[in-house]
Amino acid sequence: MSKQNVYDDKDFFENFQSSRSNDVNFNDCIETPILFGMLPDLHGKKVLDIGCGMGQHARQYSEMGAKSVLGIDLSEKMLQYAREHNSSDHIVYQRMAMEDIDTISETFDLVTSSLVFDYAEDFPGLMQKIHHLMKKDAEFVFSMSHPIVTAWDGVYDRYTRTETGERLYANLRNYCKEGLRKVDWVVNGYECYHRTVSSLINGLIGAGFMIEECQEAHLSDEMRAQYPALFGGTIHRPEFIFFRCKKSN
Numbered sequence: 001m002s003k004q005n006v007y008d009d010k011d012f013f014e015n016f017q018s019s020r021s022n023d024v025n026f027n028d029c030i031e032t033p034i035l036f037g038m039l040p041d042l043h044g045k046k047v048l049d050i051g052c053g054m055g056q057h058a059r060q061y062s063e064m065g066a067k068s069v070l071g072i073d074l075s076e077k078m079l080q081y082a083r084e085h086n087s088s089d090h091i092v093y094q095r096m097a098m099e100d101i102d103t104i105s106e107t108f109d110l111v112t113s114s115l116v117f118d119y120a121e122d123f124p125g126l127m128q129k130i131h132h133l134m135k136k137d138a139e140f141v142f143s144m145s146h147p148i149v150t151a152w153d154g155v156y157d158r159y160t161r162t163e164t165g166e167r168l169y170a171n172l173r174n175y176c177k178e179g180l181r182k183v184d185w186v187v188n189g190y191e192c193y194h195r196t197v198s199s200l201i202n203g204l205i206g207a208g209f210m211i212e213e214c215q216e217a218h219l220s221d222e223m224r225a226q227y228p229a230l231f232g233g234t235i236h237r238p239e240f241i242f243f244r245c246k247k248s249n
Contacts, residue, residue: 051116055082
């Protein structure tokens with residue numbers, strides 16, 4: 001099984017860091033508010049953050065009252081930034097591939113992940129490993145790129161546009177063909193795995209999770225009107241999908 005580490009690519013990391021430094025971006029304006037709105041009360045909780053990246057969420061979890069946060073990521077560049085800018089006495093950062101979480105010996109009250117499972121080759125197997133790391137009645141909240149987005153294979157434009165470039169509608173191609181996608185996005189040969197919505201749902205159910213809530217990315221008309229070049233396509237398709245699950249007993 002491959003363990004992808006595109007964030008240690010110099011160009012990709014610098015592009016990601018630059019985009020996150022802007023106050024207006026997809027993560028901070030769309031993904032993070034929805035993800036955090038689905039979280040339970042964190043006071044006194046042990047939290048595992050899979051794919052913690054630069055550590056913004058881990059630090060926020062600590063500030064929200066988490067007893068401890070274990071943030072894991074495969075990217076050394078991300079972890080170095082996290083340790084330098086988002087450290088806390090309640091946070092431990094550890095370099096680890098998500099495929100290796102079955103080597104963790106402790107269990108958690110909450111497991112979270114933000115836009116990382118796109119890189120998981122074996123989604124059902126990963127869900128089983130996560131289920132095993134959770135305490136009784138623990139919760140699991142995560143986001144992924146929406147399957148409508150990951151279906152893109154790079155052959156055609158993501159949108160059909162007018163002559164002036166206005167997005168008319170989103171293009172959907174090969175949605176039912178699951179598996180690895182290699183496209184040129186920031187770097188040549190960027191890789192992610194596409195699977196349908198039903199495959200995500202069945203992967204969770206098969207691992208023993210009870211799905212409590214599912215959301216698709218949404219944005220206000222006001223934000224779309226204010227930033228049409230950035231967010232204009234969000235009226236045609238949701239960029240992200242979110243799940244809140246509980247460990248079934």
